[in-house]
Amino acid sequence: MQSIHAYDPKKASFRTWLYRIASNRIVDYFRSKHYRYAQFTQPIEDIHQEVEDDYNLEIELEHKEQFELVNSVVNRLDAYSQQIIRLKLFGDYTLKEIASIEAIPLSTVKTRYYAALKWIRKEMEVENIEER
Numbered sequence: 001m002q003s004i005h006a007y008d009p010k011k012a013s014f015r016t017w018l019y020r021i022a023s024n025r026i027v028d029y030f031r032s033k034h035y036r037y038a039q040f041t042q043p044i045e046d047i048h049q050e051v052e053d054d055y056n057l058e059i060e061l062e063h064k065e066q067f068e069l070v071n072s073v074v075n076r077l078d079a080y081s082q083q084i085i086r087l088k089l090f091g092d093y094t095l096k097e098i099a100s101i102e103a104i105p106l107s108t109v110k111t112r113y114y115a116a117l118k119w120i121r122k123e124m125e126v127e128n129i130e131e132r
Helices: 014-031 033-041 044-049 057-074 079-090 095-102 106-131
Strands: none
Touching (some): 014 079, 014 095, 057 079, 057 106
């Protein structure tokens, strides 16, 4: 609400403008020290409470570790690429929907998305080599 005076209906719809603000806040949160600290301080009891009878804690911890690794790699991307990756992978949006949300051409979204994926794969390979 602090920035409502900055809204310009000629540049984008109100929904798109509001979505952009929310997206930027999410990116800021994932970059914040609070988020990084919270990732490393979750008590094991919290994870254990989610355990079901056929639940394999070892597999879940491995998945969580992989997610944290991917997330740390994504956090190193530029803000535009981060936004596209997060919308596609975590938000389940199509590339066409992302182009509409971000108000950029579909070809730009595709280029950034596939370049970011290529970079993430490369970084993940480097991370896996370093862990060995």
